[in-house]
Amino acid sequence: MKMFNKVVIFGTGLIGGSLGFALKRKGLAGQVIGLSRHRSNAELARRMGAIDRVGSSLGAAQDADLVVLAAPVETIINIAPDLAQRLKKGCLVIDVASTKEKIVTRLNRLIPDFVGCHPLAGSEKKGISNSQLNIFTGSICIITPAPNTSESALKKAKSLWKKLGARILLMPAARHDRILGFTSHLPHAAAFSLIASIPDKFLRISSGGLADTTRIAASDKLLWSQIFLSNRKNLLSSISAFQTKLAEFKLALANNDRKRLLKILAAAGKKRGHLK
Amino acid sequence: MKMFNKVVIFGTGLIGGSLGFALKRKGLAGQVIGLSRHRSNAELARRMGAIDRVGSSLGAAQDADLVVLAAPVETIINIAPDLAQRLKKGCLVIDVASTKEKIVTRLNRLIPDFVGCHPLAGSEKKGISNSQLNIFTGSICIITPAPNTSESALKKAKSLWKKLGARILLMPAARHDRILGFTSHLPHAAAFSLIASIPDKFLRISSGGLADTTRIAASDKLLWSQIFLSNRKNLLSSISAFQTKLAEFKLALANNDRKRLLKILAAAGKKRGHLK
Numbered sequence: 188m189k190m191f192n193k194v195v196i197f198g199t200g201l202i203g204g205s206l207g208f209a210l211k212r213k214g215l216a217g218q219v220i221g222l223s224r225h226r227s228n229a230e231l232a233r234r235m236g237a238i239d240r241v242g243s244s245l246g247a248a249q250d251a252d253l254v255v256l257a258a259p260v261e262t263i264i265n266i267a268p269d270l271a272q273r274l275k276k277g278c279l280v281i282d283v284a285s286t287k288e289k290i291v292t293r294l295n296r297l298i299p300d301f302v303g304c305h306p307l308a309g310s311e312k313k314g315i316s317n318s319q320l321n322i323f324t325g326s327i328c329i330i331t332p333a334p335n336t337s338e339s340a341l342k343k344a345k346s347l348w349k350k351l352g353a354r355i356l357l358m359p360a361a362r363h364d365r366i367l368g369f370t371s372h373l374p375h376a377a378a379f380s381l382i383a384s385i386p387d388k389f390l391r392i393s394s395g396g397l398a399d400t401t402r403i404a405a406s407d408k409l410l411w412s413q414i415f416l417s418n419r420k421n422l423l424s425s426i427s428a429f430q431t432k433l434a435e436f437k438l439a440l441a442n443n444d445r446k447r448l449l450k451i452l453a454a455a456g457k458k459r460g461h462l463k
Numbered sequence: 464m465k466m467f468n469k470v471v472i473f474g475t476g477l478i479g480g481s482l483g484f485a486l487k488r489k490g491l492a493g494q495v496i497g498l499s500r501h502r503s504n505a506e507l508a509r510r511m512g513a514i515d516r517v518g519s520s521l522g523a524a525q526d527a528d529l530v531v532l533a534a535p536v537e538t539i540i541n542i543a544p545d546l547a548q549r550l551k552k553g554c555l556v557i558d559v560a561s562t563k564e565k566i567v568t569r570l571n572r573l574i575p576d577f578v579g580c581h582p583l584a585g586s587e588k589k590g591i592s593n594s595q596l597n598i599f600t601g602s603i604c605i606i607t608p609a610p611n612t613s614e615s616a617l618k619k620a621k622s623l624w625k626k627l628g629a630r631i632l633l634m635p636a637a638r639h640d641r642i643l644g645f646t647s648h649l650p651h652a653a654a655f656s657l658i659a660s661i662p663d664k665f666l667r668i669s670s671g672g673l674a675d676t677t678r679i680a681a682s683d684k685l686l687w688s689q690i691f692l693s694n695r696k697n698l699l700s701s702i703s704a705f706q707t708k709l710a711e712f713k714l715a716l717a718n719n720d721r722k723r724l725l726k727i728l729a730a731a732g733k734k735r736g737h738l739k
Contacts, residue, residue: 307670327668356668369661370669374676376716379731380708381653384701385645390737392603392632393646394583396679397738400650403672404735408728412721419716425660426713430706432656437702440652440695445688452684455655459680461666462673 190347191253191279192217195242197266199223199232202283202306203257204315205322207237209351220247224262232315248273253347256282260413264293271297279343285309285371286417287331287360295333300340303331303360305367306353311406324352331360368421369428375411376426378404466623467529467555468493471518473542475499475508478559478582479533480591481598483513485627496523500538508591524549529623532558536689540569547573555619561585561647562694563607563636571609576616579607579636581643582629587682600628607636644697645704651687652702654680 194210196203199221210216221238223229229241248254248270256263263282274280280301282290291303306328328348332341348355358366382401385393415422439447470486472479475497486492497514499505505517524530524546532539539558550556556577558566567579582604604624608617624631634642658677661669691698715723 307668310671326670329668366665366668369665370673373660374657374672376712377653377657377709378672378676379728380712381650381705382731382735383708383711383727384649384705385734387734387737389642389645390734392583392605392642393738394602395586396650396654397646399678400654400676401735401738402675404731406732408725408732412724412728415716415724416719416721419719423713423717426709426716429657429660430709430713432659433653433702433706433709435659436652436656437699437706440691440702441699443692443695445692448688448691449684451659452655452688455658455680456682456684458661458663458666459658459677461663462669462677 189217190215190350191251193251194219194253194255195248195251196221196238196255196257198255198257198259198262199229199238199315200257201310201313201315202308202322203255204232204235204237205308206255206257206283206351207232209321209323211236211239213350215347215350216253220251222247224258228315235315237315245269245273248278250275251278254278254280256280256284259410260284260286260290260417263290267294267297274298274300277339279340279347281344281347285367285414287329287363289417291331291333291360295335299335299337302336302340302344303333304344304348305329305331305363306348307371311403313407313410321352323348326353327356328353329356329358329363331358331363333360364418365421368418369425372414372418372422373425373429375403375406376415376422377429378402379411465493466491466626467527469527470495470529470531471524471527472497472514472531472533474531474533474535474538475505475514475591476533477586477589477591478584478598479531480508480511480513481584482531482533482559482627483508485597485599487512487515489626491623491626492529496527498523500534504591511591513591521545521549524554526551527554530554530556532556532560534560535686536560536562536566536693539566543570543573550574550576553615555616555623557620557623561643561690563605563639565693567607567609567636571611575611575613578612578616578620579609580620580624581605581607581639582624583647587679589683589686597628599624602629603632604629605632605634605639607634607639609636640694641697644694645701648690648694648698649701649705651679651682652691652698653705654678655687 194216219238220242221229222242281304294301308322308326382404470492495514496518497505498518557580563579570577584598584602658680
C-alpha cells in the first residue's frame with residue numbers, strides 16, 4: 188500500500204515539481220495531481236513526469252490524502268479557507284514556503300492536520316524545468332509544529348520527509364523566521380542590492396566573484412517580494428546587522444587600518460569555513 | 464623557437480601556477496623557473512609539472528626572457544627595484560595583480576619593458592593545487608599600458624595572452640581600478656561583511672544562497688587585505704554606492720512598499736541576466 192493514495196500539489200514549480208518526482212520515484216503516492224496558476228506549467232510538469240494529471244481547481248483536493256502547498260506565501264494564505272472546507276478527514280496538508288510564522292498561524296487554525304515545512308532545497312532557478320530527482324536527499328527540512336498541530340499529522344509529515352532523504356529539524360515558526368531572516372533572506376537582500384549598485388557598463392568586466400555573490404538576484408521576484416514582506420521585522424534586523432559589519436569594514440579601510448582589516452578577513456574566512 | 468627561452472614566475476599560487484602550466488603546455492617557454500615565499504609551494508608546483516625548476520632568489524631573473532610577477536601587490540612593489548637591476552635588455556616583465564595603478568606607476572618607471580596585466584581568472588581557492596590547465600581560455604585579460612610602456616613589450620604581452628586564449632581589453636590602470644573596485648573588490652567586501660553578520664549558531668541552517676554569496680569570503684586574507692588597501696579610494700566609493708542601494712531596499716521593506724520592492728527586484732534580476 189502506498190503511503191498516500193492521492194496527492195495534490197498546488198504549485199508545480201521547482202520545489203513542487205521536485206516533490207512530485209520524488210513521491211512517484213520512491214513509490215510513496217498512488218497518483219499525483221498538480222495545479223498551477225499558469226496551466227501550461229502544470230502541463231509541462233505532467234509531460235516531464237513530475238505529476239500524473241493536471242487538476243483544474245481546488246476541488247482536486249476533495250479526496251486527497253496529502254496536499255502540498257508549493258505556491259508563494261500569500262497564495263497559500265489566500266486559498267487556505269476555501270481549501271479547508273474541501274479536505275477529507277485525516278488528509279495531511281503541508282506547505283514548503285520560505286517563511287513560516289504567518290502561514291502556520293493562519294493554517295493551523297483552519298486545518299488541524301496542517302504541518303508547516305521548509306525544505307532548504309530552493310534555488311535561484313525557478314520552474315519545473317529545473318526540478319531534480321534528488322533535490323531533497325541529504326538536505327535539511329525544517330518542520331515548524333504549532334501547539335495545536337495534530338500529533339498524527341506531525342508524525343506523518345516527519346515520516347514523509349525522512350523517506351525523501353531529508354534531515355529533519357523541529358523548531359517553532361518564529362525561530363525559523365528569525366534564523367532564515369539571516370541565513371537566506373538577508374543574502375537575497377544583499378544580492379539584489381549588490382547587483383543594483385554596479386554601473387551597467389562595468390558588468391561585463393567581472394569574474395566569478397560577482398557572479399557568485401549575485402547569482403540569487405536572478406530569483407523569482409514575485410516569490411521573493413512575498414518572502415521579504417512576510418518576514419519584514421526579522422529581515423529589517425538582519426539587514427541592520429549586515430549594515431553594521433559593512434560599516435566596520437569601511438571604517439577599517441578608510442582608516443588604512445591594516446591590522447583591523449586582517450582581523451576582519453581572518454574571522455570571516457574562518458566562519459565561511461563552517462559552510463560547505 | 465620558443466616565444467620565451469627562459470621564464471621566471473614569482474609566486475607559484477593559483478594564477479602563477481596556472482600560467483606555468485599554460486606556458487609549458489602551449490610550448491611557449493623553453494624552461495619555467497618558479498619562486499615562492501614558501502619554498503614548499505614552489506616544490507609542489509614543480510612536482511605537479513607547473514614549473515621545471517625551483518629558483519632560490521631574485522637572481523633567477525638574470526637571463527630571463529619573461530618575468531611574471533604573481534605575488535601580492537605589496538610584494539611586487541617591494542621587489543621591483545632589486546629586480547630591475549638584474550634584468551637583461553628586452554626581458555618582458557608582466558604582473559597579474561588585481562589592482563593596477565600603484566604597481567603600474569612604480570614599475571613602469573623602473574622597468575621599461577614592464578606591462579601591467581590582470582587576467583580575470585582568480586578564485587577563492589588559492590594555491591597551486593587549485594590551478595588548472597585552461598584557466599585563461601576564454602577569460603578576459605585586462606592590459607593597462609602607461610604612456611611610457613615600450614611598444615615592443617606591449618606587443619609581446621598582447622601576443623602572449625592571445626596565445627593563452629584570453630580576450631584582451633586595453634585600458635588605463637586608473638580606469639581598471641575604478642571598474643574592478645565595483646565588479647570584484649566590492650563583492651569581496653560584501654561577502655566578508657555578510658558572513659560576519661550571520662550569528663554563528665545559525666550557520667548550519669542555510670542553503671545554497673548563503674553559500675554562493677559568501678564563497679569568496681574564503682579568499683586569502685593577506686592577498687585581499689593588500690588588494691583592498693591598494694584600491695582604497697575606489698573601493699570606499701563603491702561601498703558607498705552599495706550602502707545606498709541597501710538602504711533603498713531596507714526603506715521599501717520598512718514602508719511595506721510592495722510596488723517599490725517589486726521594482727527593485729525586477730531591475731536587479733534583469734541586470735543579473737547580463738552576467739553568466
